[in-house]
Amino acid sequence: MKHLMQKEVDKMKPVVVMTDSEKTQTDDVEVVHIPLIGIEKLPVQSDYLHRHYDWLILTSKNAVEIFFDNYSDVTFDRLAVIGTKTRKSLEAKGLTADFMPSVFDQETFIAEAGSRFDGCSCCLPVSVKARPPLHRFLAARGQVDRIELYRPVASQSAALRIHDMIVDGEVDALTFMSPSAVDAYFKHYQPVVIPVVAIGPVTKAALDRYRQPCVMPETATKEQMIAKITEMREWNEF
Structure with missing residues (x-):
């Protein structure tokens, strides 16, 4: 029973795609790690x-x-x-x-x-x-x-995977940590309707060039990005 209850709680967490190369540990959201950029x-x-x-x-x-x-x-x-x-x-x-x-x-x-x-x-x-x-x-x-x-080095297969997940309604929020990652996705696909979070102003400027609406955390850290997503979730903004 406890296991089933935990699964129900997990389903309530927003699913967030992290597009950078570093794994993220958090209990606040369900992270799907899909790096858009290799080196x-x-x-x-x-x-x-x-x-x-x-x-x-x-x-x-x-x-x-x-x-x-x-x-x-x-x-x-x-x-x-x-x-x-x-x-x-x-x-x-x-x-x-x-x-x-x-x-x-x-x-x-x-x-x-x-x-x-x-x-x-x-x-x-x-x-x-x-x-x-x-x-x-x-x-x-x-x-x-x-x-x-x-x-x-941009990964087109990663961009395709993210696109397919968004089309299938499997993603609640999408994050970007660099202009290179922004280019890797939006050179192939149109702006998305789910919430997008940019880590800072330079990445936001790259998203602006593709006319992709986005928000930023107050501090340029992944922890603050996740906090921003959970805050938006609490205010029913997605």
């Missing part, structure tokens, strides 16, 4: 090996993992990160960030940087698709090496 690691650029920098700046968990696997000989004095996931990945390696912006995007990083990067040498390991504002900001104040670590 292709790029060859090591030997010109950057054995260099020393004033700052190493990391903007994603993928950048942390690939950089320390492939560029372990690079040394640095201080670390800056964007996002709690990036910071936690560093902490798992026994490293501590010296600077992290209050909101997890390049624009806030730039706004809160002050003069700490002026006249400094910076290492910026990123995706091929990384947006340019941070690189431009650092280059205007000192010397920066932009090392391309990987390129995002």
Whole structure:
């Protein structure tokens, strides 16, 4: 009987498709994990090996993992990160960030940087698709090496699976954590009528370009995205 009651409770939870590459643990919603983007690691650029920098700046968990696997000989004095996931990945390696912006995007990083990067040498390991504002900001104040670590690879089969689930009424909400994931889905399919949650303003802007209505959490974390979905559910917004 207890097992049957638990199954009924589970049916009442909103079904949420998470489209990023990291598994999500939560009891608040039923998560269906369908990554829209994979990564292709790029060859090591030997010109950057054995260099020393004033700052190493990391903007994603993928950048942390690939950089320390492939560029372990690079040394640095201080670390800056964007996002709690990036910071936690560093902490798992026994490293501590010296600077992290209050909101997890390049624009806030730039706004809160002050003069700490002026006249400094910076290492910026990123995706091929990384947006340019941070690189431009650092280059205007000192010397920066932009090392391309990987390129995002869209999964058309994942997009099709999500589309089919939406058509069959099996999804209550859809989440996006990056513009690349937005492109991976909406280059093939029309805007959807179920609630869509963007992790932050950059991803929301990508959804806006496809005329897809969406909402954002107050803080750019997956936990807050889930909280936003459960709040909408309580207010009968879907």
